[in-house]
Amino acid sequence: MKSSDTNEPSNNMEMRRVAALEYYRIAGTQPEPAFDELTKLASRIFNVPIALICFIGKEQVYYKSNVGYGSEMTQLRSESLCNQAMQSKHVTVIKDVNVAIPDISNPLGISFYAAAPLITKQGERIGTICIMDYQSKNFDENQQEILAGLAKVVMDRTELRLIALDEVLLREQNEYITSFNTEIVNRNTDLMEYQDQVSQANSLLESVLDSYERLFKYTPVAIGICSGSTKNIWQSNDALNNIFGNDDSLIGQQLDSVVSEAGNEKFISLLDEVYTTRKPYHAAAMKLKINHHGKSKILYANLSLQPVARMGDEPDNIMFILADVTDLVVSKQLTHEANLVLTNAIEVAGMGYTVVEFATGNMTSNNQLKKNYGYLPEEAFSYSDLFNTMLPEYKQGIRDAVQHAIDANGIYRAEYEVKWRDGSLHWIRGFGKPVYNADGKATHIIGLNQIIEKP
Numbered sequence: 001m002k003s004s005d006t007n008e009p010s011n012n013m014e015m016r017r018v019a020a021l022e023y024y025r026i027a028g029t030q031p032e033p034a035f036d037e038l039t040k041l042a043s044r045i046f047n048v049p050i051a052l053i054c055f056i057g058k059e060q061v062y063y064k065s066n067v068g069y070g071s072e073m074t075q076l077r078s079e080s081l082c083n084q085a086m087q088s089k090h091v092t093v094i095k096d097v098n099v100a101i102p103d104i105s106n107p108l109g110i111s112f113y114a115a116a117p118l119i120t121k122q123g124e125r126i127g128t129i130c131i132m133d134y135q136s137k138n139f140d141e142n143q144q145e146i147l148a149g150l151a152k153v154v155m156d157r158t159e160l161r162l163i164a165l166d167e168v169l170l171r172e173q174n175e176y177i178t179s180f181n182t183e184i185v186n187r188n189t190d191l192m193e194y195q196d197q198v199s200q201a202n203s204l205l206e207s208v209l210d211s212y213e214r215l216f217k218y219t220p221v222a223i224g225i226c227s228g229s230t231k232n233i234w235q236s237n238d239a240l241n242n243i244f245g246n247d248d249s250l251i252g253q254q255l256d257s258v259v260s261e262a263g264n265e266k267f268i269s270l271l272d273e274v275y276t277t278r279k280p281y282h283a284a285a286m287k288l289k290i291n292h293h294g295k296s297k298i299l300y301a302n303l304s305l306q307p308v309a310r311m312g313d314e315p316d317n318i319m320f321i322l323a324d325v326t327d328l329v330v331s332k333q334l335t336h337e338a339n340l341v342l343t344n345a346i347e348v349a350g351m352g353y354t355v356v357e358f359a360t361g362n363m364t365s366n367n368q369l370k371k372n373y374g375y376l377p378e379e380a381f382s383y384s385d386l387f388n389t390m391l392p393e394y395k396q397g398i399r400d401a402v403q404h405a406i407d408a409n410g411i412y413r414a415e416y417e418v419k420w421r422d423g424s425l426h427w428i429r430g431f432g433k434p435v436y437n438a439d440g441k442a443t444h445i446i447g448l449n450q451i452i453e454k455p
Contacts, residue, residue, distance in 0.1 A: 018058050020124035024162055027055045027062045028074075034157050035065040042131055042150055043067050046143065048112070050132035053154055054082045055118070069132070070108075079105070082128045085115035089125070091144040092116075096136040111136045114144070116151035118158070129154050168438070173302065173325055176284035221321060226255040228275035228307070228316040231268065233258075243301075243324055245293045255320065260296075261289035262303065274305045274318055281305040285329055288322075300329040352449045356383050358442060372428060372451050374420030389418040391425075406434045406442040415452070427454040 021027055039051040050068040054061050061080045063073050077083045081104075085092035094100045094113040115130035129151050217237050225235035236250040244250060244258055256268035263286055274281050286303040289296055302323040309316060346353050352369025356362070361384065367377035373389045375381045387395060394416035405412035412432035419425055430449035434442040 014058075017124045017126060020120050020122065021055060021057060021126040024055075024126070024158055025165060026064065026158060026161065027057050028060075029062075029064070031065055032161075034161070035154065036067075038129070038150060038154055038157070039065040039067040042129065042147070045146060046114075046131050046139075048131045048133045050110070051130070052082070052132075053118075053127070053129050054080070055127040056080075056083060056086055064127075081113055082115060082130055085113075085128050085130065086117050086125050089117060089119070091148055093139045093144065095138065109134055112139075114139050114147060116144075116147045118151055118155055120155065121159075164438075170328065173284060173328055222323065223319065223321050224250065224255070225308070225317050225319050226271075228271075228318050231255045231271055234317075240322065243299075243322055244290060255318075258291045259288055260291070262286055270305060271318060274307055275316065278307045280307065285325055299324055299326045301325060346448065350450060352447075354386075354447045354449075356445050356447070358444065369449065372426075372449055373418055374422065374424075374426075389420065391417045391419060402432065402445065405432060405445075409434065409436070412445070412447070415454075417454075427452050 035053050039053055042051040043049070051065075052063055052067070052069055053065040055064055056062075056077060059077050061075045061077050061082055063069070063075070066073070081094070081097070092113075092115045096111050097104065097106060097113055098111065110132045112133040112135060113130065115128040117125045118127040118129065119125050129147065131147070219237060220239055222240040222243050223235075223237050224233055224240045226233045231254045233250045233253050233255050241250055250258060256266070256271060259267045261267055262270050263283075267288070270281060273279075282302075282304045284302050285300045288299055288301055288303070290299060291297075302321075302325055304319075304321040306319040306321070307316070308319045346366070346368075350368060352366060352372045354363055354365040354369050361382070363381075363383040363386070365381060370377055370379065370381045373381070373386055375385070387398075390398065394414075398414055398416060401412050401414050404410070412434075413430070415427060415429050417425055417427055428449050429452045430447055432445045432447035435444040435446060437443050
């Protein structure tokens with residue numbers, strides 16, 4: 001659809017709106033059940049053939065969910081009624097599109113249109129949920145309230161989706177800490193995404209210098225910019241000042257004086273390398289020694305150093321971004337120590353220990369578990385080997401017990417008899433607990449067992 005009387009928002013308002021949309025990382029993404037459920041519900045509630053959830057970017061309208069409006073996933077913003085509806089804080093109702101806007105292009109023959117804006121907690125309008133029909137119809141206040149309520153549900157699910165993305169980010173950062181080396185950091189998907197965000201931020205800063213100060217100051221990511229040659233900080237946002245415990249700005253200080261060490265080297269060495277090579281530097285869970293309220297303090301942070309140009313009057317600069325992950329690192333260290341204690345306790349108690357992956361049947365185990373089934377520590381031992389030692393009358397019962405534990409998210413318990421390769425019979429008492437992925441699907445089972453005496 002195309003209209004000639006579109007009202008363009010002011011540049012500053014539009015930049016805030018687009019920044020708010022980009023914050024949610026949702027525009028242009030694939031359909032998801034959580035949003036498809038809402039468009040299907042809207043179609044049923046209002047008895048219309050078409051329902052859409054739209055997120056509106058700078059030039060494109062992105063259909064996050066589409067019921068009955070063809071197979072296209074995007075539309076030019078200038079040709080969409082949703083762009084007009086988004087300008088209002090209230091529900092937009094057009095009983096007959098052809099009468100209200102006679103000069104529009106309407107190839108699908110849409111007559112009725114109603115839309116509620118998607119509004120963030122900060123009041124920015126980033127899209128709509130809309131319904132359409134081929135017949136003109138009335139849309140009373142009660143129906144408008146219901147559509148506005150669905151718009152709030154869409155935003156709630158958008159917020160929850162962002163939280164889920166951040167939880168994935170935290171889990172991936174834990175993996176970085178476990179195997180802290182450059183090769184894994186370089187090919188880790190999350191760190192590459194982090195690098196892409198830095199590049200996108202740099203591109204955005206160059207293209208919107210008139211609104212840069214506002215976006216820079218209030219972004220929740222800790223960002224600063226220093227001169228490449230002198231290391232003097234000439235831009236720092238509130239999030240960065242908070243990391244260093246500064247009530248006032250860090251502007252005017254030298255970056256290598258507030259961050260003295262990175263890993264096992266002087267921080268200024270990293271800055272000089274980025275400045276001279278013009279190559280960015282990224283590291284996860286980097287140990288930093290900083291000046292906090294005039295005292296030395298250690299923190300761990302995801303660090304990004306990005307060479308940038310044409311910032312104000314400075315010809316060459318370094319943008320630095322810090323994400324404090326100290327709590328995650330400490331928690332990981334504590335978990336590692338606890339696992340060592342638990343492993344030693346299992347060995348002392350003479351318990352067999354195993355982890356089995358359901359999809360592949362791959363199994364890892366300690367030496368005691370092999371001994372419990374008549375195998376030597378140096379021998380290969382698989383999940384099928386384990387099952388083959390069981391007497392036939394116990395196998396189905398064990399499978400049923402494992403499946404019950406998976407279905408109930410409970411503990412698997414069983415006692416069964418095994419036959420070693422030397423022909424001797426032994427009783428095993430086993431315990432196990434399924435492990436689930438983010439989708440709630442059981443992927444592994446962790447088990448303990450020991451040989452017991454039966455009368």
